[in-house]
Amino acid sequence: xxxxxxxxxxxxxxxxLRYYERIGLIPRVNRNKSGIRDYTEEDCRWVxxxxxxxxxGLPVEVLTAYVNLFQQGDETVGARKEILMEQxxxxxxxxxxxxxxxxxxxxxxxxxxxxxxxxxxxxSRG
Numbered sequence: 845x846x847x848x849x850x851x852x853x854x855x856x857x858x859x860x861l862r863y864y865e866r867i868g869l870i871p872r873v874n875r876n877k878s879g880i881r882d883y884t885e886e887d888c889r890w891v892x893x894x895x896x897x898x899x900x901g902l903p904v905e906v907l908t909a910y911v912n913l914f915q916q917g918d919e920t921v922g923a924r925k926e927i928l929m930e931q932x933x934x935x936x937x938x939x940x941x942x943x944x945x946x947x948x949x950x951x952x953x954x955x956x957x958x959x960x961x962x963x964x965x966x967x968s969r970g
Contacts, residue, residue, distance in 0.1 A: 845883040854891050861891065868908045869894050871915060901938065902931050 851858045864870045865881075870890040876882045883891070890911075897907055910927050913920040 845888065847881045847883070850883045850888060850891060853888070854895055856891070856895060864891070864894060867904065868911055869904060871911065897931075900935055902935075906931060 845853075847858050847861055850856075851861060861870075865873055870887065873881045873883055873887050894907060898904070906927060910924055913924050913927070
């Protein structure tokens with residue numbers, strides 16, 4: 845699959861895909877005889893995984909470390925699992941914080957709506 849197709853499939857710019865490869869976020873992509881990137885299904889799975897993890901805020905450095913460990917083989921399974929467990933814990937904490945912020949926003953919106961209702965009552969009496 846060409847980089848343009850992968851770019852469209854995952855809604856990532858071609859520059860982003862090249863950057864991800866350059867910094868080791870996705871393993872090196874094979875090239876065809878003309879030197880053009882030729883993404884395999886495995887490459888696409890990596891792109892999908894990294895896009896998902898970046899989408900929830902996992903740092904590039906953490907993901908790069910994870911990919912590097914993955915490339916070292918099965919002896920790094922424990923270290924990779926540890927990275928994922930740490931990131932999961934941080935993500936859960938972030939979700940709790942977001943939940944608190946959402947509740948505050950809901951309260952604020954409710955106060956605005958109440959203010960509007962009160963003003964409308966005043967206007968309808970006048």
